[in-house]
Amino acid sequence: MKIGIPQSLLYAYYYPFWKTYFEEIGFEVVTTPMTTKGIIDKGVKGSVPEICVPIKVYIGHVLTLLEQDVDYIFAPRFVSIEKGQFFCPKFMGLPDMLRHSFKNIEEKLISPTIQSHSDNIAVPSKNYKIFEEKFNISSKLNQSALEKAEKVWFKFREYSRKGYSALEAADIALGNCTEEEYNHEPKENMEVTIGLVGYVYNIYDTFISMDIYNRLKEMGVKVRTFEMLPEDLLKASLKNMPKTMFWTFSDKLLAAGYHFYQDDQVDGLVHVTAFGCGPDSMLGKLLEVDSEEYNKPFMTVRVDEHTGENHLQTRIEAFVDMIKRKKMKVKRGA
Numbered sequence: 136m137k138i139g140i141p142q143s144l145l146y147a148y149y150y151p152f153w154k155t156y157f158e159e160i161g162f163e164v165v166t167t168p169m170t171t172k173g174i175i176d177k178g179v180k181g182s183v184p185e186i187c188v189p190i191k192v193y194i195g196h197v198l199t200l201l202e203q204d205v206d207y208i209f210a211p212r213f214v215s216i217e218k219g220q221f222f223c224p225k226f227m228g229l230p231d232m233l234r235h236s237f238k239n240i241e242e243k244l245i246s247p248t249i250q251s252h253s254d255n256i257a258v259p260s261k262n263y264k265i266f267e268e269k270f271n272i273s274s275k276l277n278q279s280a281l282e283k284a285e286k287v288w289f290k291f292r293e294y295s296r297k298g299y300s301a302l303e304a305a306d307i308a309l310g311n312c313t314e315e316e317y318n319h320e321p322k323e324n325m326e327v328t329i330g331l332v333g334y335v336y337n338i339y340d341t342f343i344s345m346d347i348y349n350r351l352k353e354m355g356v357k358v359r360t361f362e363m364l365p366e367d368l369l370k371a372s373l374k375n376m377p378k379t380m381f382w383t384f385s386d387k388l389l390a391a392g393y394h395f396y397q398d399d400q401v402d403g404l405v406h407v408t409a410f411g412c413g414p415d416s417m418l419g420k421l422l423e424v425d426s427e428e429y430n431k432p433f434m435t436v437r438v439d440e441h442t443g444e445n446h447l448q449t450r451i452e453a454f455v456d457m458i459k460r461k462k463m464k465v466k467r468g469a
């Protein structure tokens with residue numbers, strides 16, 4: 136049996152977990168390719184115009200899976216992975232949105248509700264009971280699959296914290312390649328470090344973000360993202376704030392942003408946000424307003440389904456140059 140996973144939304148954070156889990160319980164895992172113009176166009180046609188760009192992209196990936204020969208489509212309903220915090224309502228309503236939009240999807244859709252106490256979505260196992268009931272899988276097999284998936288996901292997180300991008304960390308954790316193959320340059324020689332603040336589904340979608348992560352790396356910039364930071368550090372960063380944002384991943388970005396502001400090793404922040412994101416309008420404003428207080432350059436890159444690449448290249452080159460000049464001035468004591 137083939138189960139399709141859209142390469143979109145939380146794919147960049149949970150794919151190592153999902154792939155391991157599904158293979159352990161006997162599925163063949165099929166994913167969509169990385170986002171293309173064709174996938175976005177499908178998503179735009181299949182969505183209501185006012186929805187945010189990442190959801191349009193997700194819908195494009197789901198439509199692509201529907202055209203592929205898969206038996207099931209995995210579209211979980213993420214509710215909460217942190218006490219007192221919730222997912223953005225679009226995540227919570229995702230399966231309903233799909234059911235409502237595509238009449239032929241119901242029989243293929245597998246949508247467990249993910250409600251857990253931490254990022255480790257292997258617990259509680261009751262979130263995955265649906266697989267025992269629907270596919271006649273024993274509790275023992277289900278539990279051992281969850282434990283194996285959890286181990287792989289912990290490895291993935293460990294590689295992220297070492298500084299590998301989420302896509303690299305997933306490849307290494309899944310055994311598709313080794314750390315050496317990614318051949319990281321000696322990071323201490325990099326002149327500029329930028330905190331790249333954005334949801335994994337924006338930063339690591341090379342089409343949505345126009346591959347900003349790799350563009351910066353090609354310019355010799357050391358890039359730091361929220362998932363490279365330890366969880367307890369993010370939590371500590373949030374504790375010092377008078378108010379948080381309530382939405383799990385927005386809070387992670389907020390915490391990372393303020394951590395980057397206070398980290399002397401980070402020279403500036405780039406916030407990648409997609410058109411139509413409500414939480415990001417607040418998050419971006421907070422970071423922008425406070426950039427002066429921390430005396431760190433801040434730039435917003437807002438992307439939509441039509442954004443052009445040349446424009447982005449010029450902006451990030453100018454931003455990095457400005458940081459280099461600023462650092463030079465400080466060195467000279469000007």
Ligand code: SF4
Pocket residue numbers: 187188189190223224225226334409411412413414415
């Ligand atoms: S957080 Fe923003 S970008 Fe993400 S699903 Fe919600 S509205 Fe869309």
